[in-house]
Amino acid sequence: MHYVIIGNGVAGITAAFTLRERDRHARITVISGESDYFISRTALMYAYMDRMNLRDLEPFERKAYDKQKIDRVRGWVRDLNADQRQIRLEDGRKIIYDRLLLAVGSAPNRFQWPGLNAAKDGVVHFVSLQHLAECEGLTPSTKRAVVVGGGLIGVELVECLVHHGVEVDFLVRESWYWPMALAKEEGELIANHIRRHGVKLHIEHEVNAVRADASGRVVSVSTNKGLDLPCQMLGICIGVRPAVDWLKPVTTPPEINRGIKVNQSFQTTLPDVFSAGDCAEFVRPDGSPLVEQIWYAAKRQGELAARAMLGDAVDYKPSLFYNSAKFFDIEYTTVGDVTRLPDDATSFLHRLPGDAVSIRVIERNGSVIGFNMLGSRWDHTWFERWIHERRSMEDVMQQLHLAQFDVEFGRVRLDGVRAAFAEYLKTGSRRAA
Amino acid sequence: MTKIGTTHWLLHDLKNRGITAWLLSGILTAFYLVLYFTEWLTPLAQGIGLDSKWTLYGLLYTVAVTLGGLWVIRKYRHNRYQVVRTSVVILIQATFAFSIPHLLKFLHQPEYYFSYLWPLKMDYLTPSYIFALPLPFIVYSFLGSALLVPIMAALFGKRWYCSWVCGCGGLANTFGEPWRHLSDKSSTSWRIEKITIYTVLGTSLLLTAMLFISWGAGKSNPELARFTTGFQSFYGLIVSSMLAGVVGVGLYPLGGTRLWCRFFCPMAALLGLVQKFGRYRITVKQNMCISCGMCSKYCEMGIDVRSYAQAGESFTRASCVGCGLCAEVCPRGVLRLENRSSRDPQEAILVQIQGVSASRPLI
Numbered sequence: 001m002h003y004v005i006i007g008n009g010v011a012g013i014t015a016a017f018t019l020r021e022r023d024r025h026a027r028i029t030v031i032s033g034e035s036d037y038f039i040s041r042t043a044l045m046y047a048y049m050d051r052m053n054l055r056d057l058e059p060f061e062r063k064a065y066d067k068q069k070i071d072r073v074r075g076w077v078r079d080l081n082a083d084q085r086q087i088r089l090e091d092g093r094k095i096i097y098d099r100l101l102l103a104v105g106s107a108p109n110r111f112q113w114p115g116l117n118a119a120k121d122g123v124v125h126f127v128s129l130q131h132l133a134e135c136e137g138l139t140p141s142t143k144r145a146v147v148v149g150g151g152l153i154g155v156e157l158v159e160c161l162v163h164h165g166v167e168v169d170f171l172v173r174e175s176w177y178w179p180m181a182l183a184k185e186e187g188e189l190i191a192n193h194i195r196r197h198g199v200k201l202h203i204e205h206e207v208n209a210v211r212a213d214a215s216g217r218v219v220s221v222s223t224n225k226g227l228d229l230p231c232q233m234l235g236i237c238i239g240v241r242p243a244v245d246w247l248k249p250v251t252t253p254p255e256i257n258r259g260i261k262v263n264q265s266f267q268t269t270l271p272d273v274f275s276a277g278d279c280a281e282f283v284r285p286d287g288s289p290l291v292e293q294i295w296y297a298a299k300r301q302g303e304l305a306a307r308a309m310l311g312d313a314v315d316y317k318p319s320l321f322y323n324s325a326k327f328f329d330i331e332y333t334t335v336g337d338v339t340r341l342p343d344d345a346t347s348f349l350h351r352l353p354g355d356a357v358s359i360r361v362i363e364r365n366g367s368v369i370g371f372n373m374l375g376s377r378w379d380h381t382w383f384e385r386w387i388h389e390r391r392s393m394e395d396v397m398q399q400l401h402l403a404q405f406d407v408e409f410g411r412v413r414l415d416g417v418r419a420a421f422a423e424y425l426k427t428g429s430r431r432a433a
Numbered sequence: 434m435t436k437i438g439t440t441h442w443l444l445h446d447l448k449n450r451g452i453t454a455w456l457l458s459g460i461l462t463a464f465y466l467v468l469y470f471t472e473w474l475t476p477l478a479q480g481i482g483l484d485s486k487w488t489l490y491g492l493l494y495t496v497a498v499t500l501g502g503l504w505v506i507r508k509y510r511h512n513r514y515q516v517v518r519t520s521v522v523i524l525i526q527a528t529f530a531f532s533i534p535h536l537l538k539f540l541h542q543p544e545y546y547f548s549y550l551w552p553l554k555m556d557y558l559t560p561s562y563i564f565a566l567p568l569p570f571i572v573y574s575f576l577g578s579a580l581l582v583p584i585m586a587a588l589f590g591k592r593w594y595c596s597w598v599c600g601c602g603g604l605a606n607t608f609g610e611p612w613r614h615l616s617d618k619s620s621t622s623w624r625i626e627k628i629t630i631y632t633v634l635g636t637s638l639l640l641t642a643m644l645f646i647s648w649g650a651g652k653s654n655p656e657l658a659r660f661t662t663g664f665q666s667f668y669g670l671i672v673s674s675m676l677a678g679v680v681g682v683g684l685y686p687l688g689g690t691r692l693w694c695r696f697f698c699p700m701a702a703l704l705g706l707v708q709k710f711g712r713y714r715i716t717v718k719q720n721m722c723i724s725c726g727m728c729s730k731y732c733e734m735g736i737d738v739r740s741y742a743q744a745g746e747s748f749t750r751a752s753c754v755g756c757g758l759c760a761e762v763c764p765r766g767v768l769r770l771e772n773r774s775s776r777d778p779q780e781a782i783l784v785q786i787q788g789v790s791a792s793r794p795l796i
C-alpha cells in the first residue's frame with residue numbers, strides 16, 4: 001500500500017503519523033512545494049521578529065521522519081490522474097499512489113485593486129515561508145507600510161513590522177476591528193491596544209488604488225476615504241481561501257466549490273482520493289458548505305482522514321468552535337457563538353478596570369452558548385463542557401474560577417466580575433447582544 | 434530576521450553565538466580560571482577593603498543577580514509569577530548568599546550559607562568540616578538535606594530550590610536571561626544529560642559515603658584516608674570549580690545558562706528524582722497548542738515542551754526547574770505550572786465531548 005499525501009502542513013503530517021501508527025509496513029510519502037519539513041505556520045511571526053530561527057519552526061525533530069519511515073518529496077504537484085492513480089510534479093516526476101490525501105491548505109486572497117498589477121515589488125502576503133522571505137527581504141528598505149485586512153494574520157504582520165520600526169497604516173474595512181469574531185466593545189478594546197503600539201489604525205477604510213514607481217516598487221496606497229498613504233510595503237491580509245487553483249486544470253479534477261468537496265469520511269468525488277485541512281469543504285447538516293481554516297480543525301481532520309484512509313468508518317462532525325489568539329500583548333480565548341447572534345441571545349460583558357481584560361458570556365434560552373475572553377487565560381475545555389451541558393449563566397458565573405488558567409499569583413480577581421453580574425441580574429439589564 | 438542597526442546587530446550577535454558572544458564567553462571563562470586558580474584578585478579585593486577574593490566574587494555575583502533581576506522583573510512585569518519569583522531570587526542572593534554569611538563571620542561565627550545545601554555544597558555533609566561547627570549549623574545541615582530538600586520538592590517540585598533559592602539558578606535566571614534560548618533541545622542532548630547528571634550524583638554520593646567512612650575509620654586506615662582526600666580534591670576541582678564555575682557560567686553565551694544545572698548538578702539530580710514522584714507538573718490545556726515552539730525555544734533546560742503540548746500531555750520532567758518561562762512566552766496560554774496531587778478533571782472532558790482521544794501523543 002502506498003499512501004501519498006500532498007501538503008506537509010499540520011493536516012498532512014498528522015495524517016502521515018497516524019497512518020504510520022496503524023500501518024507499520026505501508027509506504028508513506030509526503031509531498032510539499034513549500035518546505036522539506038513540516039513547519040508551524042502559526043509561528044511565522046516569531047521568525048520574522050527574530051524570536052526564533054527557521055529551524056525552530058519545525059515541530060518535530062528531523063530524524064522522526066526517518067524513524068517513522070515517512071518519505072518526503074519536495075516539489076509542486078501539477079497533475080492528478082485518478083484513472084491511473086498517478087500524480088505528476090512540476091519537474092516531471094511521477095508518483096503512483098494507492099490512496100491519496102489532498103491536504104494542500106490555504107492560499108492568500110487577493111483583490112484586483114487598480115494599479116496592483118503594476119506593483120511588482122513591495123506587495124506581500126503572510127502565509128508561507130516564501131512570503132516570510134519576501135517580507136524579510138523588503139523590510140530593510142521599508143520606512144512605512146500599509147497592511148490591509150482586519151483579521152488575525154493582518155495584526156500579526158502589523159506586529160512584526162512595528163517590531164522592526166516600520167510605521168504602519170492598518171486598514172480595516174469593517175466598522176470595528178474583526179467583527180467576524182469580536183463584538184463592538186472588544187473590537188474597540190483591541191483597536192485601542194493596537195493604536196497604543198503606535199499603529200495608525202484606519203477603521204472603515206478600503207483600498208482605492210495602489211501606486212508604484214518606475215521600478216515597480218509600491219509607493220503609495222489611496223483609500224476610499226481620500227487618504228493617500230505613502231509606503232514601501234503593502235501587506236495584503238484579506239483572508240485565505242483553499243489552495244485549489246492548481247487542481248482545476250488537472251486531468252481528473254475532484255469536485256470543487258470553495259474548497260475540495262468531501263463527505264463526512266473525507267472522501268472527495270474521486271476514488272481513493274481524500275482531502276483534509278484548510279482545503280476541504282464539508283456539507284453541514286443544513287446543506288450549507290463548511291470550510292474550517294484553523295489549526296485545531298486541520299489537525300483533527302488530518303487524524304480522522306488518516307483513519308478513513310485506513311478503512312475505518314469515520315463520520316466527521318466539526319467540534320464546537322473555539323479559538324485563541326494574541327493581539328500584541330492581549331491574549332484572547334473564544335468558544336461557541338459570540339458574533340452574529342440571534343435576537344433572543346443575551347450577553348453579559350464586564351471589563352476589568354485598568355487592564356485590557358474583558359469577560360463576555362452569552363446565553364440563549366437559559367443556557368450559555370458562547371464565551372469571549374480578552375486579557376486573561378482560560379481553559380476552554382470548561383467552556384465547552386458548560387455549553388454542552390446547557391448550563392445557565394448564573395451557574396457558569398458561579399463556577400467561572402474553575403476555568404481560570406492564569407499564571408500562579410496572577411489569577412484575575414473575579415469578585416468585581418461577580419458583583420457586576422449580580423447587578424446585571426438585578427437590574428434585569430439582559431440586553432440583546 | 435534581525436532588527437536593522439548597529440545596536441541590534443550587537444545584541445543579536447551577543448545573544449546568538451556571534452563573535453561578541455565568543456568574546457564574552459572567553460572573558461567569563463578567563464575570569465573563573467583566574468578566580469579559582471590564581472591569587473591575582475586578592476590584592477584587588479583587599480584594595481577595596483574586602484577580606485578576600487571570595488568576598489569580591491560574592492559581591493560581583495550579588496550585583497549581577499540584582500541588576501539582571503531588576504531587568505527581568507521589568508521585562509516580565511505583567512507576569513506575577515515571574516515578578517515574585519525573581520524578587521525572591523534577588524532577596525535570597527543578597528541575604529542568605531551574601532550579607533548573612535559575612536555578618537556571621539563578623540560576629541565570629543562560621544561563614545555559613547543557609548541557601549546552599551548538600552549535595553550542591555559538599556562541605557555541609559563532610560564530617561570533618563561540619564562537625565567542627567556549632568550545633569545549630571550541624572542540625573540545619575543534616576535536616577536541610579534530609580528533610581527540607583525532599584519534602585519541599587515533593588510538594589512544590591524542584592523549583593522551590595532551583596529557580597527560587599539557588600544562587601546558580603539565580604544567576605542563570607537574571608544575568609543569564611539573554612542566553613536562555615541557547616540550550617540544546619535535541620533528544621540526543623536529553624540522553625547525554627541523563628548520563629552525565631546521574632554520574633555526578635553517583636560520584637557525589639560515593640564521595641560522601643567515603644568521607645564518612647574515612648572519618649570513622651581513617652585513623653586505622655591511612656591508605657583509605659589518603660585516597661579519600663585525593664578523591665575529594667579531584668571532585669572539588671572537576672565538579673565544583675570546572676563544571677559549576679568555568680563551564681557553568683563561562684559558557685553562558687555559547688551553551689545557554691543552565692549547562693551546570695542540567696548536565697552536572699547533583700542537587701538538581703536529586704531534586705529531579707523527587708519531583709518525578711511529587712505533585713509538581715506542567716498542565717497542558719487540551720487541543721489549544723498551535724505547535725509554534727516558543728515554549729521549547731525559551732526553555733533553559735532544553736526540554737522540548739512543544740512535544741508534550743502539541744500531544745496534549747501534561748507532564749513532569751525531572752530536569753524542569755519550574756522557571757515558568759514556557760508559560761510566559763506561550764502565545765496561546767497553553768501551559769500552567771501546578772502543584773496538584775490529583776489529576777485534573779479537564780483531561781477527561783474532551784475525550785467525552787469529541788470522542789477523539791485527546792491525550793494520545795502524535796508520535
Ligand SMILES: Cc1cc2nc3c(=O)[nH]c(=O)nc-3n(C[C@H](O)[C@H](O)[C@H](O)COP(=O)(O)OP(=O)(O)OC[C@H]3O[C@@H](n4cnc5c(N)ncnc54)[C@H](O)[C@@H]3O)c2cc1C
Nearest residue numbers: 007009010011032033034076077104105277278293294295
Ligand atoms: C500567519 C498565520 C497565522 C496563523 N495563526 C493561526 C492561529 O493562531 N490559530 C489557528 O488556529 N490557525 C492559525 N492559522 C491557520 C493555520 O495555520 C491553518 O489552519 C493550518 O496551517 C492549516 O493546515 P493545513 O495542513 O490544512 O494546510 P497548510 O499548513 O497550509 O499546508 C499545506 C501545504 O501544502 C502545500 N501545497 C499546496 N499545494 C501544493 C501542491 N500543489 N504541491 C505540493 N505542495 C502543495 C503547501 O505549500 C503547504 O505547505 C494561521 C495561519 C497563518 C498563515
Ligand code: SF4
Nearest residue numbers: 722725726728742763
Ligand atoms: S508556546 Fe504554547 S502554543 Fe506554542 S508550542 Fe508551546 S505550548 Fe504550543
